[in-house]
Amino acid sequence: MVKPMSRRVFLKAAGLAAAVALLPVRARAAQGKPRNIILIYADDLGYGDLGCYGATQVATPHIDRIAREGVRFVNAHSTSATCTPSRYALLTGEYPWRRQGTGILPGDARLIIEPGRTTLPALLQRAGYQTGVVGKWHLGLGAGHLDWNQDIAPGPLDIGFDYCFLIPATGDRVPCVYVEDRRVVGLDPQDPIQVSYTKPIGTDPTGRDHPELLKMHPSHGHDQTIVNGISRIGYMTGGQAARWVDEDIADTITRKATAFIEKYRAEPFFLYFSTHDIHVPRVPHPRFAGKSGLGPRGDVIVQLDEAVGTLLATLDRLGLAEDTLLIFSSDNGPVVDDGYRDRAVELLDGHRPAGPLRGGKYSAFDAGTRVPWIVRWPGQVRPGVSGALVSQVDLAASLAALTDQKLAADDIPDSLDVLGALLGRTDRGRDHLVEHAGVLSLIQGDWKYIEPGQGPRMNVNTNIELGNVPQPQLYHLRDDLGEKTNLAAEHPQRVREMAARLRDIRQQGRTRPGPR
Numbered sequence: 334m335v336k337p338m339s340r341r342v343f344l345k346a347a348g349l350a351a352a353v354a355l356l357p358v359r360a361r362a363a364q365g366k367p368r369n370i371i372l373i374y375a376d377d378l379g380y381g382d383l384g385c386y387g388a389t390q391v392a393t394p395h396i397d398r399i400a401r402e403g404v405r406f407v408n409a410h411s412t413s414a415t416c417t418p419s420r421y422a423l424l425t426g427e428y429p430w431r432r433q434g435t436g437i438l439p440g441d442a443r444l445i446i447e448p449g450r451t452t453l454p455a456l457l458q459r460a461g462y463q464t465g466v467v468g469k470w471h472l473g474l475g476a477g478h479l480d481w482n483q484d485i486a487p488g489p490l491d492i493g494f495d496y497c498f499l500i501p502a503t504g505d506r507v508p509c510v511y512v513e514d515r516r517v518v519g520l521d522p523q524d525p526i527q528v529s530y531t532k533p534i535g536t537d538p539t540g541r542d543h544p545e546l547l548k549m550h551p552s553h554g555h556d557q558t559i560v561n562g563i564s565r566i567g568y569m570t571g572g573q574a575a576r577w578v579d580e581d582i583a584d585t586i587t588r589k590a591t592a593f594i595e596k597y598r599a600e601p602f603f604l605y606f607s608t609h610d611i612h613v614p615r616v617p618h619p620r621f622a623g624k625s626g627l628g629p630r631g632d633v634i635v636q637l638d639e640a641v642g643t644l645l646a647t648l649d650r651l652g653l654a655e656d657t658l659l660i661f662s663s664d665n666g667p668v669v670d671d672g673y674r675d676r677a678v679e680l681l682d683g684h685r686p687a688g689p690l691r692g693g694k695y696s697a698f699d700a701g702t703r704v705p706w707i708v709r710w711p712g713q714v715r716p717g718v719s720g721a722l723v724s725q726v727d728l729a730a731s732l733a734a735l736t737d738q739k740l741a742a743d744d745i746p747d748s749l750d751v752l753g754a755l756l757g758r759t760d761r762g763r764d765h766l767v768e769h770a771g772v773l774s775l776i777q778g779d780w781k782y783i784e785p786g787q788g789p790r791m792n793v794n795t796n797i798e799l800g801n802v803p804q805p806q807l808y809h810l811r812d813d814l815g816e817k818t819n820l821a822a823e824h825p826q827r828v829r830e831m832a833a834r835l836r837d838i839r840q841q842g843r844t845r846p847g848p849r
């Protein structure tokens with residue numbers, strides 16, 4: 334557990350401390366602002382997938398370095414067990430299950446965050462940071478019926494980002510092109526793009542009809558338009574010159590991320606670097622193929638780690654590391670077979686993507702949302718391990734506090750200021766947390782309650798236990814981290830209380846204390 338941090342910035346010299354203590358609160362907070370903030374957000378990376386979280390078969394030296402130099406959280410959560418809702422919460426500070434339409438989006442979905450809303454990037458923009466997002470988006474683009482050949486709006490530039498370079502949805506969904514600011518990159522106007530999620534479009538072969546053209550075959554779903562020898566979810570036609578090459582995605586987005594850092598090296602910046610790794614399709618660059626011994630899933634973990642290393646080296650080279658608050662996390666828990674026959678299951682070889690946790694991506698058990706989370710800010714964050722309960726929904730309020738931004742009553746409604754915990758100064762984070770998969774769960778202290786659901790109990794395709802059963806479940810996480818023993822029958826009163834609290838949280842429509 335992290336020991337209370339010496340408030341080093343203020344207390345270094347007693348005289349300085351006395352002088353600082355006399356400053357008004359606002360000025361003091363401003364003094365503690367980081368020059369830069371970088372959020373590295375991995376995709377589908379599990380609690381057990383990194384060396385610093387106990388993995389022994391795959392080496393992640395760069396991410397382990399952040400852990401060594403920062404605080405590593407062991408009870409930190411994405412809000413949801415899948416991507417779109419977790420990212421929605423990260424950027425809006427609102428639990429996604431409060432809103433319809435925040436589930437896994439198709440690649441032609443409209444933007445689900447309304448322009449004008451107070452978002453994490455908008456708060457940081459207001460605080461004077463140059464804000465950029467590079468990598469996976471998956472929150473929709475446009476206002477419906479988007480024409481990919483024209484200006485793409487609304488998008489990230491309309492909800493608080495100054496710059497974007499995007500994978501619009503996921504690596505396994507069309508359109509398989511990058512979007513920079515408002516345009517598809519490298520698009521030939523003579524070869525316009527069209528996208529459909531309802532019916533085949535154009536004459537491109539599909540994986541269903543032409544499996545002989547595939548270099549990677551689906552195990553479930555993923556049998557529509559073939560791009561780069563890999564069949565995807567959804568149909569697209571045109572845009573040949575703009576199509577990405579999966580093997581180069583990590584290098585391309587890492588280059589864009591480092592270019593952003595270089596460009597704004599003399600100004601405060603906030604970079605949201607959202608990797609494609611380690612989502613499917615797992616197609617590493619040839620220099621990583623076979624490197625992990627665990628097949629493509631392990632290889633793309635190594636590739637992810639190298640991308641992080643490139644960012645760290647860029648910060649070191651530019652002399653920015655000391656002044657940069659760096660946060661590393663993942664959008665949801667791990668999955669081994671997520672729809673392509675990449676031999677991830679066969680080659681697992683004892684590696685445990687979820688570590689000691691039960692479930693995985695899609696699951697109400699803790700592996701769904703308890704994710705790696707590391708915070709580094711040299712000189713400010715004392716290295717250690719923290720058991721504080723924190724959620725990604727809290728980043729907005731915490732970074733608003735850090736950068737001294739005022740919030741209106743209705744802003745970021747579920748986001749709590751857990752800055753002290755994030756900076757390793759206290760072990761107290763939230764006192765409770767709602768986890769979201771098919772059903773909701775409530776964590777309160779050492780206890781976790783999973784509400785009854787209509788199933789299915791298992792996701793047969795991914796072979797993941799979803800924890801969605803008709804009976805209430807109650808686990809004592811401190812004694813039973815693996816959620817093996819359902820104690821609901823032994824503690825009916827606690828079950829009733831936690832169910833009632835969950836009902837209240839739903840009904841109140843917010844977590845952050847309101848006005849008055």
Ligand code: NG6
Pocket residue numbers: 376377415416417437471503505553554555566612613665671672
């Ligand atoms: C599922 C996909 C899965 C993945 C997931 C989204 C099928 C059968 N499965 O529907 O492969 O794309 O959606 O993952 O299509 S996430 O990390 O973006 O939430």
Ligand code: CA
Pocket residue numbers: 376377415416612664665
């Ligand atoms: Ca994900």
